[in-house]
Amino acid sequence: AQKVTQAQTEISVVEKEDVTLDCVYETRDTTYYLFWYKQPPSGELVFLIRRNSFDEQNEISGRYSWNFQKSTSSFNFTITASQVVDSAVYFCALRAFGNEKLTFGTGTRLTIIP
Amino acid sequence: GAVVSQHPSRVICKSGTSVKIECRSLDFQATTMFWYRQFPKQSLMLMATSNEGSKATYEQGVEKDKFLINHASLTLSTLTVTSAHPEDSSFYICSAYRGELYGYTFGSGTRLTVV
Numbered sequence: 001a002q003k004v005t006q007a008q009t010e011i012s013v014v015e016k017e018d019v020t021l022d023c024v025y026e027t028r029d030t031t032y033y034l035f036w037y038k039q040p041p042s043g044e045l046v047f048l049i050r051r052n053s054f055d056e057q058n059e060i061s062g063r064y065s066w067n068f069q070k071s072t073s074s075f076n077f078t079i080t081a082s083q084v085v086d087s088a089v090y091f092c093a094l095r096a097f098g099n100e101k102l103t104f105g106t107g108t109r110l111t112i113i114p
Numbered sequence: 115g116a117v118v119s120q121h122p123s124r125v126i127c128k129s130g131t132s133v134k135i136e137c138r139s140l141d142f143q144a145t146t147m148f149w150y151r152q153f154p155k156q157s158l159m160l161m162a163t164s165n166e167g168s169k170a171t172y173e174q175g176v177e178k179d180k181f182l183i184n185h186a187s188l189t190l191s192t193l194t195v196t197s198a199h200p201e202d203s204s205f206y207i208c209s210a211y212r213g214e215l216y217g218y219t220f221g222s223g224t225r226l227t228v229v
Contacts, residue, residue, distance in 0.1 A: 105157065
C-alpha cells in the first residue's frame with residue numbers, strides 16, 4: 001500500500017519569508033513518481049513538478065525548489081521569498097510505475113501574510 | 115496546453131434529484147479519467163476510474179449505483195450523482211490521464227450543494 005504524509009496541516013508566514021512544505025511517503029515499489037500540486041482557492045489543481053524515483057537531483061524553478069531524499073522517503077518543497085499569490089493548499093502525491101492511480105497526501109494549507 | 119473542461123463549476127440541487135457533471139478533454143483524447151471527491155479542508159479521495167468504452171472501476175466504499183460514471187467517448191466522461199442528499203455535497207474533480215509522458219490534466223472542479 002502507498003501512503004503520503006503531509007504533517008503540516010496549516011502554515012502561515014509573512015510575505016518574503018522562505019517556507020518549506022514537508023512530504024514523506026511510503027511505498028513498496030522500487031520505481032515510482034512523486035508530484036506536487038497547488039490548489040488555489042478557485043479549486044483547480046495546478047501541476048508543479050513530477051520527479052521519478054531514480055532521479056534524486058534537487059530541482060529549482062524560480063522561487064520554487066524541491067529536495068528529494070530517497071534515504072528518508074521525503075520530497076520537500078521550498079518556496080523562497082514567498083508572495084501572497086503563493087497562498088493555496090499544496091498536495092504531495094505518489095504513484096507507482098505502471099499504475100495510473102495517484103495517492104494524495106492530506107495537503108498543507110499555506111497562507112502568506114502581506 | 116491540454117485542457118479538461120469541467121461543467122458545471124457550481125450547482126445547487128434539491129435533495130432527491132440527480133446531477134450530472136461533465137468533463138470534456140479539449141485537443142486530446144482521454145482514454146482514462148479519474149473522478150475525485152474532496153470534502154472541505156480535506157484531501158482528494160479517488161472515487162472511480164473510467165476507461166473509454168468500458169465500465170468504471172469504483173474504489174472501495176463508493177456506491178456505484180449512486181455515482182454513475184459514463185465514459186462513452188474519448189473526449190467526454192460524466193459523473194451523475196443520483197438521488198442526491200445533503201451528505202453528497204462536496205467538491206468533485208475529474209482528471210484525465212494522458213500517459214507516462216504527459217501525466218494528468220485536472221478539471222477545474224464542481225462544487226455540489228444539495229439542499
